[in-house]
Amino acid sequence: MEPKGCLFGFLANLFGSGRxxxxxxxxKVMVNKKFVxxxxxxxxxxxxxxxxxxxxxLAQVSLRQLLWFPNQQGLQGxxxxxxxxxxxxxxCDVATLRPLVAIELMESSHTRPxxxxxxxxxxxxxxxxxxxxxxxxxxxxxxxxxxxxxxxxHLKPPAAPRAR
Numbered sequence: 001m002e003p004k005g006c007l008f009g010f011l012a013n014l015f016g017s018g019r020x021x022x023x024x025x026x027x028k029v030m031v032n033k034k035f036v037x038x039x040x041x042x043x044x045x046x047x048x049x050x051x052x053x054x055x056x057x058l059a060q061v062s063l064r065q066l067l068w069f070p071n072q073q074g075l076q077g078x079x080x081x082x083x084x085x086x087x088x089x090x091x092c093d094v095a096t097l098r099p100l101v102a103i104e105l106m107e108s109s110h111t112r113p114x115x116x117x118x119x120x121x122x123x124x125x126x127x128x129x130x131x132x133x134x135x136x137x138x139x140x141x142x143x144x145x146x147x148x149x150x151x152x153x154h155l156k157p158p159a160a161p162r163a164r
Contacts, residue, residue: 036060039138040088043105046142047089054155055091055100062086063122066099067129081121087133091154101154102126102133 036044036059048057063082069075089103104122109115119135126133132154136147 037107039107040105043136043142046144050144050147050151051091051155053094055094056097058090058092059088060086061090066090067125078125082125085118085122087122091151099131101151102131104135106135106137
């Protein structure tokens with residue numbers, strides 16, 4: 001058995017392993033600095049504070065991973081539509097990680113007709129899957145009470161403090 005892992009890779013790169021690098025043929029690639037926009041980062045922090053321990057907040061969730069199409073004829077068009085799309089945030093159940101609600105942050109890009117068509121398609125497919133979906137307009141200051149009210153039906157109530 002050949003040793004593997006981060007330490008082995010580091011040492012092999014440092015001292016040479018006598019075999020071809022596992023990176024041979026891989027193009028130059030970097031982490032996307034725009035993975036999450038500044039507005040999405042700001043909203044993520046607010047959303048985490050509102051959700052607290054009642055859910056896990058995931059960012060930039062691929063619809064390809066989120067949705068499953070039972071093997072039915074004529075669905076390839078929809079599979080192709082979701083293959084390259086993501087939803088800004090998904091709040092999941094703490095215990096099961098089952099998606100509870102999807103949230104799209106409405107930045108200025110959502111005013112373009114092409115983006116509105118994309119949003120309509122995403123809304124239709126999430127609704128068909130039975131996943132609640134709503135939009136939040138970007139803001140410098142989010143109304144956490146309004147956000148709490150929108151999320152409350154999808155989250156378990158906060159645990160009551162234990163009596164001593």
